[in-house]
Amino acid sequence: MSRSLAVPLVIDRSAAAPLGSQVAGQIRDALVGGVLPVGARLPSTRALAGDLGVSRSVTEQAFDQLAAEGWLETRRGSGTFVAAGATTPLRHRPSPTPRPETGLLRLDTGTPWIDPRHRAAWRRAWRDVSAATPPPAYDDPAGVRALRIELAAHLARTRGLVCEPDEILVTSGTIGGLGQVLAALPPGPVGHEDPGYRAAAEAIRASGRDLRDLPATEPITDLTGAVGVYVTPAHQHPLGPVMPGSARLSLLAAAHAAGAVVIEDDYDSEFRYDVAPVPALAALDRDRVAYLGTTSKTVAPSMRLGWLVAPPGLHRAILERREVTHDVPPWPVQRAFVSLLRDGYVDQVVRSARRTYAARAQRVTEAVRPLATPILPVAGMYATIPLPQARARRVRASAREAGFEIPMLQDYCRTAQLSGVIIGFGGCTDAELDRALAAVVRGLG
Known part of the structure; x- marks a missing residue:
């Protein structure tokens, strides 16, 4: 090792990393750890290459990389030195505590059962994705139009919710859609059923809003001061009952009186065994209800795909924000769901x-x-x-x-x-x- 560099360097010719990257990485670690002081002179690339038994191009590459990153500086006629401010030791960051495996x-x-007999249709949908041409740039901020067309037909047929494809926004699941609704609402608290869906409660808190507890066992008749209220009318989560017709009307009346938006999470309304699925609350009042649907309970939670049908003013505000943030689910997932709907897989x-x-x-x-x-x-x-x-x-x-x-x-x-x-x-x-x-x-x- 050269006298000018008090850091042992080890070259592993069997490693996958290039030799220059190995040299640069070890010197960088010494700099970050404070081993080399500011102003310390490094050996010449020729001397260091001789000590390591490598070609000079290897050490030149390492020094050039570290200089580009701001760790080293070259002084004409004097050599290469540790740059000012390059040796402040980083604070030790403890590794995150791993989640314990219970084995239970x-x-x-929320975990659905998927009939394995339908796996062929699932694979066919992803083959369709592989054969399709992805958009050359960011896709439509509302979501893939072909999917919104299929969703409009699906919602009208299964949920009694008649809407145009342009009224639908494709979301990254229920919580993704809820977050976008919350971002578009004016300042103020949001009501939430108690007991209720914990992820939604956490999303409301994370948005910086006050969470107003509303007893899930009682009709909602007063939303004074609230800008929104999150409900699960088709199957109250986690108690289970359907919101009666009279309670639906009182909720909508309270929302109108307060100027609040009702956020309807229609998470598993497909699964009723006593009667046909109850129509969506949004079918009663499109101007006051923001409707959230999801694939999580029917196709797969891991798809992280959902949809939002919002009142016109809220829809425009969310769409304008999405045009800037590109907060839209990945195109391949959207395209796969088009095939799953068209081919009857979802049904x-x-x-x-x-x-x-x-x-x-x-x-x-x-x-x-x-x-x-x-x-x-x-x-x-x-x-x-x-x-x-x-x-x-x-x-x-x-x-x-x-x-x-x-x-x-x-x-x-x-x-x-x-x-x-x-x-x-x-x-x-x-x-x-x-x-x-x-x-x-x-x-x-």
Whole structure:
């Protein structure tokens, strides 16, 4: 090693990294760590190359790279030195604590069951994407138009929501759409059902807004001072009931009186077993309701794809912001969903899942009925069972012993004093559900 550089350098000719990158990386680490003081003179590229047994081009490349990054400076006739301010040691950043692996199968409220018999259609959709030509620049800020055309037909047919493709904005899932609505609303608090969807509550808080708790068990009749209210009228999350017609009308009246926007999260309305899916709240008042839909409960949560139908003024404000931020889901995902809608894949997986969920909902109800009563009717992909807190904890402990994690109702509450357990039956097999139910019954006994 040259006398001018008090840092041992090691060359590994078997490594994938080029030799010049190895030299530059080791000198950079020494500079960042404060090993080399400001003004320290480095050896010449010729001397350093001789010490390392490499060609001079290797050391020249390393020095040029470090000089370009501002670590080194060359003084004519004097040599190469550590640049001023280049050796301030960086603070140690502790590694993030890894999330512990529990080994438990979580029976949550949002993991869907996808019939494996439809995988061929799923693969075909992605082959369509590979054969399509992506847009040469940023795509339409509203989302792929072909997808918005398909969504308009889908919403009219399945949700009773008649709208034009230009009234639809494609979003990165429900929370992505909610965030865009919140960004476009004027300053002020936003109401939220309590208990309610935790991710939505966190999104409202993260937007810098005050969160106003509204009892989920009571009609909403007063929104004075609020600029918006988030609700799940087709299947209240996590209690389960449908918002009655009278409560829908009182909510809309309260929103009109306060000048507030009703944010409707229509997360799993496809899955009802007693009656046909309840029409969307937005179908009653397009001027006051912002409608959010998602693929998470029907196709796959990992697609991170959804849609928003907003009142005209809100739509324009969101679209103008998206033209600047390009906050639109990836084109390949949008294009794949076009194929999934056109080819009938979405309808097929919904029909299959509806049959499966109906049977599983009945099994859950029958298994616990002698000892507890779920909130009826059970819909979607989970059942909520009110229980005293001590009993709910015993049920959770029994489920954990059997290898399952079940959500607690109180975890969805903020000011509400409710307790119980929630049994999701989407993200498991029939055999796993049977084992989980046996453990739940043991905990209830």
